[in-house]
Amino acid sequence: MEFVLQKSDNKTKARAGKLTTDHGEIQTPVFMPVGTLGSVKGVHMKDMEEEVKASIILGNTYHLYLRPGLEVLKGAGGLHRFNSWKRPILTDSGGFQVFSLSHRRKLSEEGAEFQSHIDGSRHFFSPEGVVDIQRTIGADIIMAFDECTPYPSTVQEAKHSLKFTKRWTQEAMDYLREHPPLHGYPQYFFGIAQGGMHRDLRKEAIEQLIDLNPDAYALGGLSVGEPTDIMYEIADYSTDFLPKDRARYVMGVGTPWNLLELILKGVDMFDCVMPTRNARNGMLFTSQGVLHYKAARYAQMIEEAIDPHCDCYTCRHFSKAYLRHLFNAKEILALSLSSIHNLHFYLRLMEQAREKIENDSFESWAHEQIQVLQQKAP
């Protein structure tokens, strides 16, 4: 997989780069909107292209495996043809979801047995099996099946999941090498480094991964309940050991200011349900800080857009008062308009970060934004 490191910031570890897949190029830093079940909740694919301008979206292997299931996805010729998304797709491995099922799953060296959260039916995910599911889905980027180390975890526990993850990653890569893509385009493979909040184990995990030489590197097991400072510190520590000529991906993070902090620490790729989930709950991210539709003062703000500096569809056409009204009246359009805005905001923030990295003004801008974006919006 081609990853070109186009610019390294001269003051921080921030980077600007470019990933190339058969479905298109991805400029980094990049935020990848989550399309759990093959749709980004509440947002039309055409709006994902034209308004959000996403260059890649995620699909969740666990969810897609259960619904619509492999038979349908195979029949459709992969997820791209099923959901009509023309640009790249990354699928997670299902590892995180399966391990989140806690009492409904049983782990062994071979993989994980689990019960569906929908109907309780029993299933088994092996490293090879998960690669096969992702081959059927036709993801441009396949994630390794890993064991997500919980927080907190003892050194012993973290070592244990490291052992499984290492073995599974090897097996997945071997399997992928021996089984050509089903849909005629290459599928790239990202390894995942675990290690909990233990520096030594993070380093060990990364070194093991480097031996396997995946197309890019993800840091898993972050944003799992640890204090934010520890997350930043572990990411900062870890990126020092990652090869410069490969992309780095922190999974499942986070707020806009989390993203900027992690870019400062040398991370290139992000995904999170936060922009869409929070949008559906009426929480909007703006260039002036965070707002919640419920604030009574918005009822009369008939001229002001959610974000005066935003040029998304929502902000171009509608006021705070209108959006508040739609939420109040439980109109489903509120969910869609808010999701479009939040996603556009995340994507635009990554675009700006890139511009700032390119002209060596990232550090001061990022630190300022990290303050501003957390404020309460007017």
Place this chain on the structure above:
Amino acid sequence: MEFVLQKSDNKTKARAGKLTTDHGEIQTPVFMPVGTLGSVKGVHMKDMEEEVKASIILGNTYHLYLRPGLEVLKGAGGLHRFNSWKRPILTDSGGFQVFSLSHRRKLSEEGAEFQSHIDGSRHFFSPEGVVDIQRTIGADIIMAFDECTPYPSTVQEAKHSLKFTKRWTQEAMDYLREHPPLHGYPQYFFGIAQGGMHRDLRKEAIEQLIDLNPDAYALGGLSVGEPTDIMYEIADYSTDFLPKDRARYVMGVGTPWNLLELILKGVDMFDCVMPTRNARNGMLFTSQGVLHYKAARYAQMIEEAIDPHCDCYTCRHFSKAYLRHLFNAKEILALSLSSIHNLHFYLRLMEQAREKIENDSFESWAHEQIQVLQQKAP
């Protein structure tokens, strides 16, 4: 208000015409999608313009009066500026909603006292007050405040609501004449003829209305529980007495085949929540009949659009299998995609009806469609 009757069918009472408002022209027969609370549920305004191609939408006076309320609508400069819909808007009078509140309203010659369905607060709608609300909303077309005669009703009951409706219509028209529009463009006034299912009273109601000379005529109190044949019969009977040079509107109807039947009987305008409400429940209207997403056979229909002859956004991009999956997984996008399709289908049907009327082939086409559209879709 300019209404041009452009073509009368040579075999039936069907008509093709054109209404002109400051926000644009409306070609008839026309279906007007319902935007109860200032949004057409689940459909972006841009999709209402570009995909559904609606030439006019409805707003509900009762609902908009309660939420967002007159203060906000006044501040916004009317509903067009609030919801960013640039084309014409028609508002009902709230009469139907108020009378539906049954035990929560009290009627007098002066108007109706009622309790909000949201918080139980008490309000009063008078004929003049309702005109004032619609002036604030800035509707291009204002409907008279009427008493909707229930079904069944005795001659005595129907006479009673006729008496109220006549008086209120007169008062509303007087008030509107004396109070200029608030937003700088003309607001037209449609009278409503009631009369239950009693022919004599329908005729009487229409004759009374003709004396008042409203911009157009609506038939109210249809589709309120009576057998469909009776609805058709009353509409057929009524249009014989309506002036040919004014538009005719049957409120709150109906299925696609209801619309075709009523066009045959000389009706020009329609509105109904059915295309959007049924869409949200997974029921789709197609050129091959009606389908419900739940049918198991759709799970594997990965090539077939909802309607193979439809060129709406949904049908251009997605399969029956994808839509079924979204409904199954309770993805909100299913509601939006289905609503776009159903509305597009209704609007396209009206467009086709117009073409057929223009070239004198409406009758046989309509009768064929009335059969086909009610079938179970493959």
